[in-house]
Amino acid sequence: MSDEAQTPDLSGGRGFQTVRERLYHALFFVCALLSVLTTLAIVIALLTEALGFFAEVPVLDFLTGTRWSPTIRPVEYGVLPLVFGTVMVTLGAAALALPVGLLTAIYLSEYASPRVRSILKPALEVLAGIPTVVYGFLGLVYLTPALSVIFPSISTFNILSGSIIVGIMIIPMVSSISEDAMSSVPDSLRNASYGLGATKFEVSTTVVVPSAVSGIVSSFILAISRAIGETMAVVIIVGAQANLPEASSIGGLPFVSPTSLFDQFLEPGMTMTVAIVNLAVGDIATQSLAYQSLFAIGLTLFAITLIMNLISDLVAQRYREEY
Amino acid sequence: MSKDVTQDPETDSEKLISTDVSTDDADGDVPDESQVRTVIESQDLDVFYGDTQALQSIDLEIPARQVTAMIGPSGCGKSTFLRCINRMNDLIDIARVEGELLFEGKNVYDDDVDPVALRRRIGMVFQHPNPFPKSIYDNVAYGLKIQDKTENLDQKVEQALKRAALWDEVKDRLDESALDLSGGQQQRLCIARAIAVDPEVILMDEPASALDPIATSQIEDLIEELAEEFTVVIVTHNMQQAARISDKTAVFLTGGELVEFGNTNEIFENPESERVEDYITGKFG
Numbered sequence: 001m002s003d004e005a006q007t008p009d010l011s012g013g014r015g016f017q018t019v020r021e022r023l024y025h026a027l028f029f030v031c032a033l034l035s036v037l038t039t040l041a042i043v044i045a046l047l048t049e050a051l052g053f054f055a056e057v058p059v060l061d062f063l064t065g066t067r068w069s070p071t072i073r074p075v076e077y078g079v080l081p082l083v084f085g086t087v088m089v090t091l092g093a094a095a096l097a098l099p100v101g102l103l104t105a106i107y108l109s110e111y112a113s114p115r116v117r118s119i120l121k122p123a124l125e126v127l128a129g130i131p132t133v134v135y136g137f138l139g140l141v142y143l144t145p146a147l148s149v150i151f152p153s154i155s156t157f158n159i160l161s162g163s164i165i166v167g168i169m170i171i172p173m174v175s176s177i178s179e180d181a182m183s184s185v186p187d188s189l190r191n192a193s194y195g196l197g198a199t200k201f202e203v204s205t206t207v208v209v210p211s212a213v214s215g216i217v218s219s220f221i222l223a224i225s226r227a228i229g230e231t232m233a234v235v236i237i238v239g240a241q242a243n244l245p246e247a248s249s250i251g252g253l254p255f256v257s258p259t260s261l262f263d264q265f266l267e268p269g270m271t272m273t274v275a276i277v278n279l280a281v282g283d284i285a286t287q288s289l290a291y292q293s294l295f296a297i298g299l300t301l302f303a304i305t306l307i308m309n310l311i312s313d314l315v316a317q318r319y320r321e322e323y
Numbered sequence: 324m325s326k327d328v329t330q331d332p333e334t335d336s337e338k339l340i341s342t343d344v345s346t347d348d349a350d351g352d353v354p355d356e357s358q359v360r361t362v363i364e365s366q367d368l369d370v371f372y373g374d375t376q377a378l379q380s381i382d383l384e385i386p387a388r389q390v391t392a393m394i395g396p397s398g399c400g401k402s403t404f405l406r407c408i409n410r411m412n413d414l415i416d417i418a419r420v421e422g423e424l425l426f427e428g429k430n431v432y433d434d435d436v437d438p439v440a441l442r443r444r445i446g447m448v449f450q451h452p453n454p455f456p457k458s459i460y461d462n463v464a465y466g467l468k469i470q471d472k473t474e475n476l477d478q479k480v481e482q483a484l485k486r487a488a489l490w491d492e493v494k495d496r497l498d499e500s501a502l503d504l505s506g507g508q509q510q511r512l513c514i515a516r517a518i519a520v521d522p523e524v525i526l527m528d529e530p531a532s533a534l535d536p537i538a539t540s541q542i543e544d545l546i547e548e549l550a551e552e553f554t555v556v557i558v559t560h561n562m563q564q565a566a567r568i569s570d571k572t573a574v575f576l577t578g579g580e581l582v583e584f585g586n587t588n589e590i591f592e593n594p595e596s597e598r599v600e601d602y603i604t605g606k607f608g
Binding site: 186188189190191192193194195196197198199202206207210211 | 409411414439440441442443444446447449451453454455456457465466468469470513516517520
């Protein structure tokens with residue numbers, strides 16, 4: 001040690017390191033920006049073309065119109081039959097996939113032995129990896145004929161088969177994301193419940209599921225959004241016939257009886273996505289009204305999924321049980 | 324489905340007791356020394372985790388309505404012993420138990436014992452406070468609900484919180500999340516949750532090790548009070564804590580051996596074994 005106290009060199013090759021850190025910062029920022037800009041660009045593209053469409057067709061006519069016929073005269077742009085088709089397919093799919101997916105997730109997370117889990121989880125992921133077009137023709141070739149045994153009046157193209165197939169397609173999404181959420185519930189909470197004399201079923205339903213509810217709701221919303229957006233399987237199984245059930249009027253309000261609503265499951269339908277495909281592969285001129293109606297449907301789809309996401313955020317916040 | 328689940332253990336829990344002891348003495352009188360009966364007794368108890376033996380031939384008698392402390396260095400098997408009593412070790416796949424562990428004279432490892440029924444009579448408080456992410460009220464009511472003891476629920480919740488010395492601090496905010504409480508309050512809430520269902524025994528696995536000194540002393544005072552009504556078995560790292568609050572002390576040493584067991588004051592003042600003396604005086608551990 002010399003008498004003169006020397007201050008240690010703590011610069012750590014500063015110049016170079018600072019530049020490198022800034023480069024990293026910039027790289028990460030640009031990547032993050034990319035997705036934001038893409039989203040913005042999509043919204044702007046949808047809005048511009050859709051605005052052109054709504055200059056010709058009033059928004060109200062579009063939203064409340066009961067007939068969709070963009071290319072065949074008399075031309076009409078009523079989106080209701082498409083929304084109806086989408087809602088029917090999605091509701092049916094959700095009715096199948098949400099309970100089955102959730103129970104699968106509970107089984108995987110709480111009941112399955114590590115060995116069973118190590119087989120089942122990859123199997124579910126394979127299910128998610130099958131191309132949707134394969135689901136589509138399997139539904140058309142096998143499921144619909146099988147259903148015709150139970151429902152003789154079922155059409156070759158029908159909503160019911162589509163619902164079931166789309167439901168099967170989204171089960172892995174529900175079960176996989178829900179299972180992740182349940183697996184990350186700390187064991188200390190399970191122990192607390194077991195310690196009070198809870199059975200495995202009670203631990204699962206009163207502790208694990210409530211604690212994982214935000215993840216579970218997220219999985220539901222993602223799966224439903226996926227069902228809304230599903231196209232290929234739906235166009236093959238459900239067909240492309242924009243239908244709306246006969247509505248009678250009760251007190252000035254349209255009313256559809258539950259039986260005629262159920263009958264509609266056995267009929268062909270057309271979802272918003274299928275309508276877009278039909279227009280896009282057809283020979284319509286750019287800047288024509290039919291062309292612009294594509295964007296109007298696109299915007300409607302976008303709005304629906306956006307609302308779904310907002311609802312899911314609200315629900316998750318309301319029922320959040322943080323640990 | 325949930326009906327079946329809750330009813331089966333109910334009938335099993337009746338079977339659980341073979342001896343004819345009165346259990347409705349909720350007044351909390353301390354029994355005379357001569358009347359002290361054994362609630363838990365282990366006979367030649369071995370526990371293995373896979374190929375590793377965690378406990379070796381443990382013989383131990385835990386008296387009713389006293390505080391029995393288990394002390395010893397890390398990995399000595401004291402927590403393992405505690406978790407044998409209410410069969411929490413069942414939840415660990417590789418754990419295997421040999422020998423007998425008697426609760427009120429009944430071997431809890433007999434085939435006809437349902438661990439769910441057993442755990443309804445032997446409550447547990449864990450090392451880290453683990454309240455459910457629910458309201459304060461729902462935490463205390465949880466055990467009562469799953470055990471179908473929902474008559475006068477409000478009253479039972481209030482009483483449990485009072486017995487856990489937490490009522491005055493939370494009575495105006497029972498609807499708030501239990502996670503907003505401090506660590507010490509959370510642990511007292513966990514104690515309230517455990518005693519709300521009126522178990523006979525309360526197992527505590529280092530209940531104060533994650534708490535600050537003030538919260539620790541509150542928990543210690545509480546444990547001494549609880550021993551007036553319940554049989555308390557506590558695992559602790561803290562020898563002063565064992566000396567302060569326990570009536571009996573069991574000293575485990577590395578390798579899963581029970582080296583000494585007896586009245587706390589005797590063990591701390593005049594340990595028989597040199598190894599125990601070394602441990603207690605801090606030469607290792």
